[in-house]
Amino acid sequence: GHASRLNAITQITNRAPKECGKTKPLTDIWATDVFGLAKMEEALSKNAFKAIKNTVTTGAPLDPATADVVASAMKVWAISKGAKFFSHVFYPMTNITAEKHDGFIITNPEGAAITEFTGSLLIKGEPDGSSFPNGSLRMTNAARGYTAWDPTSPAYIMHTANGATLMIPSVFISWTGEALDKKIPLLRSNAAMDKAARKVLSLMGEETIAPLNASCGAEQEYFLVDEHFAHLRPDLLLAGRSLFGAAPAKGQQFDDHYFGAIPARVQVFMQAFEDKLYRLGIPAKTHHNEVAPGQFEIAPYFESSNVAADHQQLMMTLMKSTAKEHGFLCLLHEKPFAGVNGSGKHVNWSVGNATQGNLLDPGSTPHDNLNFLLFCGAVIRGVHKHGGLLRAVIASASNDHRLGANEAPPAILSVYLGDQLESVFNDIKAGKLLEKAKGGLMDLGLSQILKFERDPGDRNRTSPFAFTGNRFEFRAVGSSQSVSGPLVAMNTMLADSLDWIAERLEAALANGTDKTAAVIVVLKELMEMHGNVVFGGDGYSEEWHKEAVEVRCLKNLPTSADALPEFKAPEVIDLFVNTGVLSKDELFSRFEVYAEQYILSLEVEAKLVIDMATTQIYPAVTQHLTHLADVSQTLSGLSLSLENTDLNEAVEQANGMMSAVKELKVALAEHNFASTEEHMSFSAKTLCPLLLKVREHADTLEGMVADDLWPLPKYQEMLFIK
Ligand code: ADP
Ligand code: MG
Structure with a gap:
């Protein structure tokens, strides 16, 4: 039998919520890990504060002398919080958040360790640009890039198992000034909107003093699956969604999950997660169950779009890591379970100023x-x-x-x-x-x-x-x-x-x-x-x-x-x-990066489908067939026969699955494409349907093979057992 799947169910049903202790009042924890304007006002001279405040609120450049003063105050604050490292955080063209960590430490000629953090270290870092996707921009001499502090988004402390790190929100830019990230275009688009809006408002007879800012409040949906199940599903771990799985007898047709009671373990996770957000000054506001079983939502209060975007990235990171601490895999994928409601991110957007x-x-x-x-x-x-x-x-x-x-x-x-x-x-x-x-x-x-x-x-x-x-x-x-x-x-x-x-x-x-x-x-x-x-x-x-x-x-x-x-x-x-x-080059580089990601993620899924069908599902099916064949033989020795064994049907499905796997392998080996567009369209029109073809056979087999032989946690287990 397949002990690990059934074992996982026992493990999960016997587990208790993680002990988290009592949470502190909001006023005690709110933004304690953020070096925002309030902390700067305490730490800086009147003049330095005035200069940095002007930069923070209007985006005006910061003079090097002030940068030095701010860096020094930031370092003192960060070290007092236990930080030994600092990191520029940036947002490459993919959806990830990237970091490069550096120590504050240097040694002096006497061999003693001292800490150093100057304005220039604060303002500029030098990651290796070529290791991040930069589309066609890598064809130019701009393969390398540097990060630069975005003072309009506050620095903060990130606590992990190995200590605390000062995180500095940054842009990522090529030496020739091209945007290699998602933050620069956002800042530029806000500036363009501000400029055009002022024109209209001034024609309407209004004097606009404060810059206009776009605001964003994003509602984030996600799924939680117990780690015991996740570890038995390579598709969830590597592709973020289930590539196999028959529809459960009980789906969301009862609509009893939406706004329903949140399971105890999930409640404890949410509380721990939200406390982390509050420490980072992220205004988490509502949380509730979503339409699908196992699906939840969190929506922070809206903020200026640049800060909201940084906070959104941070939220996604913390969501995954906190879920892990509580024994869950957090799935941000848009459709982790076929036939079950998917996850979106409603982006609420407005423009205005004070x-x-x-x-x-x-x-x-x-x-x-x-x-x-x-x-x-x-x-x-x-x-x-x-x-x-x-x-x-x-x-x-x-x-x-x-x-x-x-x-x-x-x-x-x-x-x-x-x-x-x-x-x-x-x-x-x-x-x-x-x-x-x-x-x-x-x-x-x-x-x-x-x-x-x-x-x-x-x-x-x-x-x-x-x-x-x-x-x-x-x-x-x-x-x-x-x-x-x-x-x-x-x-x-x-x-x-x-x-x-x-x-x-x-x-x-x-x-x-x-x-x-x-x-x-x-x-x-x-x-x-x-x-x-x-x-x-x-x-x-x-x-x-x-x-x-x-x-x-x-x-x-x-x-x-x-x-x-x-x-x-x-x-x-x-x-x-x-x-x-965006310049034309910058725009085209984005097309290249997104197209490449699209193609790559479908290739990963195709490989997983081939692998799981061949090494997990097929062996379970043959074991089942062997068992049935043995029983039939024994019975026929006694001049008896079993009806409804579905032996023929199961053999047919198994053959169908493996021949679809073969087709998929051939398709995956295809590398001759005249253009990126052609390659994308091949992925959409050939690979995707083949993935589904393998899956249909496998999902039918799931309904035929003895339950204790089936290796993959089933939909109703992953969705309903918490
Ligand atoms: P619903 O589920 O009804 O759409 P929620 O209350 O869950 O609404 O989420 C609404 C989101 O919209 C929140 O993040 C909220 O802060 C945000 N929001 C409200 N007013 C604005 C605004 N003027 N600009 C941008 N976002 C806003
Ligand atoms: Mg909404």
Whole structure:
């Protein structure tokens, strides 16, 4: 029999939650491991603090003398927290977080150990750029790169089993100034958005003092599986999802998991995890069960997009390591279990500042309403013009399993506004508001929308991009992804649209048109060109798929192989080059890296399928068959026979599985591709279906082979036993 799987079940059902002691009050632990403005104010002179505060809030460069003072204060603080090492943390083009650790220690001529940390060490580090994927940029002389401190994101202490390390959030840049990471484009996109937004606001007669910032609040879904099961599933360990597994008798059809009671061991994990987040100044706010069994969600309160993106990365790292401490494997994959609800990361996004507030908030005065309509219109135009780009920034082999399935947003990008706001924009489009507007400021009653849309019960859940009362929510983002790519796309398309709006608004105002009428005129043109993207119906329905493509001419890009080439589309190149967010080389290098990752992850899955089918599933099947054959023989010696042994069917399935494995091997050996695009499309159209073909046979066999012989933990075990 297969002792290890059954043994795992016994182990898990007998285990108790990890002892964690009592947690401390929030005020005792909040941001204790962060070197933020409050700590700097305590540690620095008035002048030095003023300089660094200016840098932190406006992104202005820091002079070397101040950098030295800050570095020294940071070092003293970090050492007092037990740190012996410091590390620049950066975000290469993949979704990972990278670190390079250095000791504070140097020895002096007398052989004594002293610590050193100067402004230049704080500001600049030198990892080896060539060991991180940099796409076509490695073809230039920019193979090596360096990291540079991003003072707008605070340094912090990371505690691990081997001690504490001072972590310094950084950008990663080539010697020739090209962005090799996900942070630089995010900072640039925010700057482009700020610049364009100021133009519009100043035409509206507003003085903008504080920089405008994009905000992000990301809702993270994840699965927890007990480590005893995970260790028996190479697919979960190496690919992050199950490549085999028959559907359980009890799935999520009962819908009893959502907001249900959280199992005790999971509760203890969540508490420990959230305490870590609080120490790091990450405002974890809600946690609950999700739709699928074994699935959970955590959503921190929103922050400025740059800090939110860093915190999101840190959260994913801590989630995995804390889960491990509690005997779980944390799965961030978008579709760990076929036939069970997948995981997403809803990216809530708005723009604003301390003086003007949130510009995507309709507000209560007619004047606020106008600004809101302009910014909301800019988003509508952006999603319409750059739906292809928005699809490309959420493309990955793993998210392909989710998009387009009947649970997650479809792969077609449309905008949901809600009934009331949609009718306002439709009235604008139909010219109904123009006459009214000529009378000066008018009340559109938009404050109603706030009240209505904030009620989650009334929201359309099938839309990939929805207005939710005071922000947009990009729901098609994958759970394992960095939020930076989606934020860059949103900020940049907004910058481009606000530029377009500013140009037309300026012309209309120069004609002597009254401000309210000018806004309506511009929005009327915008809606005539881009209103097609607004859709309030059922995004999952077949009618919508047909209408979207055939009537509205929206793009439907079902796989990453279809979506990633959008990075090279002429309108996307123009968008990034004109806004200064990415050069053409930088953009193309991203295509290369993402395409390579797509291809590689499917290859890894193909190899795992071959291996698991051959060395785990097939032997279990033959053992089962041997047993059945023995029994049949014994019985026939007694002139008896067994009916319903399914012997023939099992042999047929086993042969079918192994011949599909053979086909998969042949496909995997194919290396002759004219282009990356061709290779991607081969992976999507040939490899993926073959993976499924092997799986179908294996999953059928799972229902035939004696339970105690089956080597892989089954779906109902992994999902329901905690
Ligand atoms: P729901 O599940 O109803 O969509 P949650 O409360 O789980 O909502 O998550 C909403 C997320 O949106 C939170 O992270 C929240 O902080 C964030 N959010 C709220 N207001 C804004 C805003 N103006 N800009 C960006 N994010 C926001
Ligand atoms: Mg949400």
